Amino acid sequence: MSRIGKKPISVPAGVEVKCEENLVTVKGPKGTLSRQFSKELGIEVADGVVTVTRPTDDKEHRSLHGLTRTLIENMVEGVTNGYSKTLIIEGVGYRAAKKGKEVVMNLGYSHQVIVAETDSIKLDVPQPNTIVVSGIDKQEVGQFAAEIREKRPPEPYKGKGIRYVDEHIIRKEGKAGKGKK
Known part of the structure; x- marks a missing residue:
């Protein structure tokens, strides 16, 4: 399991995260960012926490797992602090x-x-x-x-x-x- 990919992303107050068909939209005090991610990965937003899951341990899924989580975390950081x-x-x-x-x-x-x-x-x-x-x-x-x-x-x-x-x-x-x- 990816050590980076399985870490949950905490969403700070004042930031809104939406995920519809793996199109993640992050809205915060500095602006709005949106990005489309792979349909194979599972992205769930619940109780101010974003989690990314992968279906299998294939090499492609493992590499996308950590990348997707990091990109979402960078989006959250960008709209809060820049x-x-x-x-x-x-x-x-x-x-x-x-x-x-x-x-x-x-x-x-x-x-x-x-x-x-x-x-x-x-x-x-x-x-x-x-x-x-x-x-x-x-x-x-x-x-x-x-x-x-x-x-x-x-x-x-x-x-x-x-x-x-x-x-x-x-x-x-x-x-x-x-x-x-």
Whole structure:
């Protein structure tokens, strides 16, 4: 039995979970999320607890069991607290500024890089070298943050570029670091 899949999901106060033919809809203070899950799995909502069951111990059912439970838990967490990713911009002259619903970044290119907010993703620039991506869908927040990081990934020699706040860049030695033969 999946250790993750068999754990029940407790639904906090103010959050409403509905399941009709494995279409799970979670409504909370931050918004509403819905997702269709496999028809083979059983999803039950009762007394503020969501449980996921699987019909057999087939490999496919076992893999879907833990995944489905985790996705539902992420939906509940998203509508209550939301998710956010923080990006750090490092480099001389590299910076970001928020103008309306857009973030304008100077990343060492001959042009400015502009990224716009969407309906579900909010961008914030508390400092010129920090961007905070936030929203209620964990997958969407992570994807949007990855797309911003892709504009100028960190390079290994000086560490210049856009990186996650908890990301460690492994540095390389330059030419001067090599020994003579």
